[in-house]
Structures are given as C-alpha cells and as structure tokens.
Amino acid sequence: MEDALDAIMRIMERAFDPAYGEAWNRRQVGDSLSLRNTHFLLADRTGREPAKPEEAVGFIMSRGVVDEEELLLIAVLPEARGHGVATALLQRFTKKARARGMCRIFLEMRDGNPAEKLYLQQGFSTIGRRRNYYKSGSDGPFDAITFARMIA
Numbered sequence: 001m002e003d004a005l006d007a008i009m010r011i012m013e014r015a016f017d018p019a020y021g022e023a024w025n026r027r028q029v030g031d032s033l034s035l036r037n038t039h040f041l042l043a044d045r046t047g048r049e050p051a052k053p054e055e056a057v058g059f060i061m062s063r064g065v066v067d068e069e070e071l072l073l074i075a076v077l078p079e080a081r082g083h084g085v086a087t088a089l090l091q092r093f094t095k096k097a098r099a100r101g102m103c104r105i106f107l108e109m110r111d112g113n114p115a116e117k118l119y120l121q122q123g124f125s126t127i128g129r130r131r132n133y134y135k136s137g138s139d140g141p142f143d144a145i146t147f148a149r150m151i152a
C-alpha cells in the first residue's frame with residue numbers, strides 16, 4: 001500500500017519538467033517532512049483529501065517560519081490538470097496555515113512558469129525578483145519571482 005511519501009514521489013516524478021531540475025528527490029522530501037514545521041496536503045481528482053494515498057493526483061508542501069508559511073512545492077499529475085485541483089489545494093492549504101496562526105504565505109517561482117496565473121487568481125502579488133536565480137534549463141537562466149499573500 002502506498003503511503004503519503006510514496007504518493008508525493010509518484011506525482012513529483014511526473015509533474016515537473018526534468019529540464020528545470022525543480023523536482024525534489026525522495027530523501028529531500030523525507031528529510032523535510034520529518035521536520036515539525038513542514039506540512040503537506042494531498043488531493044484527489046476533486047481537490048479533496050484522498051480516501052487513500054493511491055488516489056492522490058496532487059500535493060502541496062510548505063514550511064512555516066514564525067508567522068509566515070513558505071509554499072515549497074505544488075504539483076498535479078499532467079492528466080489531472082486544468083480541473084481546479086491546484087486551486088483547491090491552495091485554498092485548503094491557506095485555511096490550515098491561517099488556523100496555525102500564519103499571517104502571510106510566500107513562494108518563489110521560475111519566471112515564465114504558467115503557474116503564475118494560478119497564484120494571481122488566488123490573490124498573490126509579486127513582491128520581488130531575483131535575477132538569474134535558476135541556472136538550470138537549456139533555455140535559462142531564469143529569474144525567480146517572489147509572490148506573497150496576506151492571510152491574517
């Protein structure tokens with residue numbers, strides 16, 4: 001039977017374009033999840049918590065520091081995209097972060113990632129840009145765009 005780490009890795013391995021080297025490996029995810037300030041949520045095709053990890057098609061991972069939650073990773077299997085799974089994950093995640101007393105969510109995105117639309121729809125705004133932050137990728141380097149959203 002699949003556990004949550006297996007489900008995250010199953011999705012990770014197919015969701016991220018290898019050209020950009022953004023996917024984490026199993027050890028990075030496992031080590032991160034063993035820390036008390038790191039959180040994850042899984043989603044089934046409806047965006048809800050899956051009955052079993054096998055039914056997960058998306059996940060989100062974050063890390064809380066003081067009163068800010070950093071969104072580390074969000075991914076949905078290619079065949080499940082475009083149906084609001086990531087939107088539902090972000091909404092569930094925001095609710096939980098708020099319940100933990102967090103005031104702000106922030107995240108960093110490679111410039112040009114179409115996920116920008118998702119973040120803007122969900123009330124994030126651009127607060128910064130780091131030039132040439134992502135070195136990998138055949139057509140890079142790319143800037144990192146920082147987004148934030150107040151949730152308190």
Ligand SMILES: CC(C)(COP(=O)(O)OP(=O)(O)OC[C@H]1O[C@@H](n2cnc3c(N)ncnc32)[C@H](O)[C@@H]1OP(=O)(O)O)[C@@H](O)C(=O)NCCC(=O)NCCS
Binds near residue numbers: 017108117
């Ligand atoms: C980004 C990602 C999680 C979005 O998942 P999703 O379930 O398809 O997102 P949603 O269906 O909730 O999309 C919300 C909106 O953003 C748009 N959008 C999100 N990701 C998009 C993409 N890759 N390409 C085009 N549009 C995208 C959707 O069209 C939708 O807009 P609409 O309401 O006008 O149709 C998914 O594309 C993914 O796993 N990408 C690879 C991993 C990645 O890059 N993660 C983000 C790192 S910063």
